[in-house]
Amino acid sequence: MIELKKVRKNYGSKVALRDVDLLLPRGEIVGLFGENGAGKTTLMKCILGLLPYDGSITLDGAPITPNNISQISFATSEHSFFPGLSPKSHRDFYREHFPKFSDTRFEGLMDFFELPKNKPLKHFSVGQKNQFEVILSLCQGADYIIMDEPFAGNDVFNREDFYKVLLGILEPNETILLSTHLIEEVSSFIGRAVLIHRGEIIGDVSTLDLEESGSSLIDFVKNTYNYRSDRVSKTLEALTGKKE
Amino acid sequence: MKKYLSVIMLTARSSIYKIFPVIIIMVAAQYFLFSRKLCLASVSEGYVKGAFPSLEMVVFESHIMWVLFAAFLFITFFLCRTGCEFKNKQGYTLKRLRISEKGVFFCQAIYNTTIYLILWGIQITAALWFCHMYVNDPSFGDLGPHTVFAAFYRNDFLHSLLPLAEFGIYIRNIILTIALGAASAVFPYKQRMGKIGFEMIVLTAACLLFFKVEMGSIDFTGLMIMICIFVIFMTIRFVMGKEDEYA
Numbered sequence: 193m194i195e196l197k198k199v200r201k202n203y204g205s206k207v208a209l210r211d212v213d214l215l216l217p218r219g220e221i222v223g224l225f226g227e228n229g230a231g232k233t234t235l236m237k238c239i240l241g242l243l244p245y246d247g248s249i250t251l252d253g254a255p256i257t258p259n260n261i262s263q264i265s266f267a268t269s270e271h272s273f274f275p276g277l278s279p280k281s282h283r284d285f286y287r288e289h290f291p292k293f294s295d296t297r298f299e300g301l302m303d304f305f306e307l308p309k310n311k312p313l314k315h316f317s318v319g320q321k322n323q324f325e326v327i328l329s330l331c332q333g334a335d336y337i338i339m340d341e342p343f344a345g346n347d348v349f350n351r352e353d354f355y356k357v358l359l360g361i362l363e364p365n366e367t368i369l370l371s372t373h374l375i376e377e378v379s380s381f382i383g384r385a386v387l388i389h390r391g392e393i394i395g396d397v398s399t400l401d402l403e404e405s406g407s408s409l410i411d412f413v414k415n416t417y418n419y420r421s422d423r424v425s426k427t428l429e430a431l432t433g434k435k436e
Numbered sequence: 437m438k439k440y441l442s443v444i445m446l447t448a449r450s451s452i453y454k455i456f457p458v459i460i461i462m463v464a465a466q467y468f469l470f471s472r473k474l475c476l477a478s479v480s481e482g483y484v485k486g487a488f489p490s491l492e493m494v495v496f497e498s499h500i501m502w503v504l505f506a507a508f509l510f511i512t513f514f515l516c517r518t519g520c521e522f523k524n525k526q527g528y529t530l531k532r533l534r535i536s537e538k539g540v541f542f543c544q545a546i547y548n549t550t551i552y553l554i555l556w557g558i559q560i561t562a563a564l565w566f567c568h569m570y571v572n573d574p575s576f577g578d579l580g581p582h583t584v585f586a587a588f589y590r591n592d593f594l595h596s597l598l599p600l601a602e603f604g605i606y607i608r609n610i611i612l613t614i615a616l617g618a619a620s621a622v623f624p625y626k627q628r629m630g631k632i633g634f635e636m637i638v639l640t641a642a643c644l645l646f647f648k649v650e651m652g653s654i655d656f657t658g659l660m661i662m663i664c665i666f667v668i669f670m671t672i673r674f675v676m677g678k679e680d681e682y683a
Contacts, residue, residue, distance in 0.1 A: 242528060261532050272528035276450040276518075288442035289533045 193217045194239060194264075194336055194367075199247035201234055201391075208234045209245065210391040218335060219364050223378055224371040225413060226388035232371040233268075235388065236338050239369075240266055251336075262290050267329035269341040271321055275314035279307060279324060292333020297361060301327040304357055305350075319346045326354070330361070339370045348377075355381055379409035387416050439534050443543040451518045455511055455551060462507035463562050466500040470566045473498040478575030488576045491567060491583055492591035500566070501593040504559055505644060511555060512620060515548045516636055519624030527628040541625050541675050549617025556613065560598050592648045604657050605649065608664070612647075615639055615664035618671040625675070635667045 194216040201209040209231050216222060226232050238245040241256050251260050266272060273282060279302060287293045302309060305323040313321060326342045343351050351374070359381055362368070372378055379399065387395030395416040402412055413419075428434070477489050489497070519540075521527055530540050567584040570576065588594045599605035616639060623633030642663045649656045 240528070240532070242531060258532075258534070258536060262534070264532075266528060266532070268525065268528065270525040270528075271523070272525050274446065274450060274526050274529070275524050277446070281446075281449055285442055285446050288439050289535075 193252060195248075195250050195253075196235075196239070197248045197250075199235075199238055199245055199249060201231075201238055201243060201245045207391050209238065211247070212388075212391070212393055214386065214393060214396075216336065216367055216369060218367050220384055221362075221368045221370065221382045222384045222386055223375070223382040223409075224369055224386050224388065225373075225375055226371075227417075230388045231391040232388055233340055234391075236266070236268075236340050236369065236371065239338060240264060262292075262332065263334055264336040264338060265329040265332040265334035267325045267337070267339040267342045269322065269325075269344045271325050273313055273321075273325060273328060276312055278310045278312055279327075280309045282313075282324075282328060286328065286332060290332040290334075294331045294333055298327065298331040300361075301330065301357070304353075319350065322346055323350070323354075330358075335365055335367060337366060337368045339368060339372075341372060342370070343372065343374065351377065375410055375413055382409075385409055385412065387413060389417065440539065440543055443533070443535065443540055444547050447518055447544050447547045451514050451551075454514045458507050458510045458514070459555060459558055462503055463558065465503045466498075466562055466566070469503065470494070470498045470500055471569065474570060474573060478573060490590075491570045491587040492594070494570060495563075495566070495587065495591050495594060500563075501648065508555065508643065509640070511551065512616070512636065512640060515551060515620040516623040516633070519544060519621075520627045521624075530628075537625065538675055541621050544624070545617045545621035547617075548620045549613055552613045552616045556597070556609065563594055563597055589651055592650050595651055596648050599651075602651065604654065608657050608661050611661055611664040611668075612639075612643070615667045615671075616643075619667050622671045622674060635670055638663065639667050 194214075196212055196214040199209055199212040199214075200207070212231075212235060214235075224232050224235070234243065237243045239249055239256070241261065249256055251263060254260060256264070274285075277285075283293075283295070283298055287295075305320070305327070307316070307320055307324060307327075313324060316324065322342055322344065323346065326339065329337050329339065329342075343354070346354075355378070358368075370378060370382065382399060384398045385395070385402075386393060395412065397412060399409060402409060414421075473494050477494060519526070519530075530537055533540065535543075564584070567587060571579045571581070571583055585600075588598055588600055595602070596605060596609075599609075619633065619635040619639050623636045626633045642660060646656050646660045646663075649660075
């Protein structure tokens with residue numbers, strides 16, 4: 193279990209995370225939602241130890257260090273692979289550093305996305321780069337897979353097929369923390385939604401509870417954010433002078 | 437051990453395909469310039485038998501030293517670029533490996549030092565080959581190995597490459613190679629943290645200014661050794677003082 197207690201992160205005078213408490217047990221698919229600049233990426237980078245922070249983040253009760261960091265993998269739209277190398281070279285390199293690296297999963301997902309294995313990644317399209325980033329994160333044998341906007345730039349058909357594959361290959365002990373703006377698209381397969389706003393967790397709900405209450409994820413998000421449904425009509429009225 | 441080797445292999449895979457062509461082009465360009473100068477010297481009407489240009493003069497006038505410096509700059513650029521972050525963030529991966537980022541630095545420093553040693557070795561071999569071409573050219577008369585031996589003392593560039601009995605320059609060259617390896621490895625490490633690797637800039641400038649030294653020039657040799665030691669010290673101090681980012 194990953195446990196965050198009173199995690200605080202400042203960028204100069206700007207508070208990026210404000211006393212965040214969060215539990216991520218094994219075997220969950222958690223969606224992390226929030227507007228741009230809400231603190232999603234900062235939160236993920238703090239978990240990975242890529243940013244210094246105040247508070248505590250533990251993995252199964254122990255601090256996250258190079259000794260246990262291989263239990264967490266990261267797929268980011270910033271891309272963490274080596275652009276001059278081919279997928280095959282990445283596979284060889286990752287095998288040495290991630291003892292649980294899954295060749296079967298790597299080969300299967302490479303075939304699924306129809307990605308070339310010997311071409312340097314810098315020659316891939318943005319969509320292909322995203323796909324490869326996700327593949328690497330899923331093949332490291334990590335128990336916690338953190339994904340930050342992994343599908344930005346991919347077409348809807350690819351995404352939908354990938355969600356199906358993802359659900360099919362995940363082991364019961366694997367946890368996914370997925371940050372995305374595609375709320376409706378992921379609502380069908382996430383088990384829990386965490387909402388972050390200006391560095392604070394403002395909502396945390398299981399999709400099962402939402403179903404039982406007859407509410408949808410998008411309604412929950414809108415309600416939590418106090419979404420003003422009349423803002424479109426008001427703006428149009430102001431711009432065109434016509435009443436909607 | 438395998439995990440360290442894999443990091444060295446990773447660095448090699450990212451740069452070797454650029455570095456070896458540079459070395460091949462360097463030797464080809466030097467061969468072209470030297471043989472052209474040799475040809476001009478042997479057929480020129482201005483040179484009468486017995487007044488042909490000396491080996492050191494042909495080496496100097498063929499400008500092979502500047503070709504080496506150009507290759508050195510390209511290789512340094514490629515080595516410093518390896519591991520730098522531009523659009524990608526491979527630093528995220530490097531921080532999650534089974535070896536620390538310091539370990540990655542040392543692997544890269546070993547690889548880069550090896551590349552500079554290879555460049556040095558190939559340049560000495562090429563220089564000896566060019567000297568052999570000169571000695572075996574009948575236009576210049578009956579010459580022997582002593583011509584090559586003397587040229588490596590009289591020509592500053594050749595002497596700086598292979599200083600024969602002047603051990604001070606050997607020591608300088610070895611320390612310089614290590615300093616170059618360390619400075620080019622710390623460059624991407626610093627770049628990933630938003631800092632500038634000034635060590636490599638200082639060392640490159642020093643190489644261009646002070647690499648070529650006369651026989652017995654203790655002052656410039658000493659100055660170069662001091663600059664190299666300073667660069668190695670600053671590099672190690674930075675790397676060892678850097679705490680891992682795990683909070």
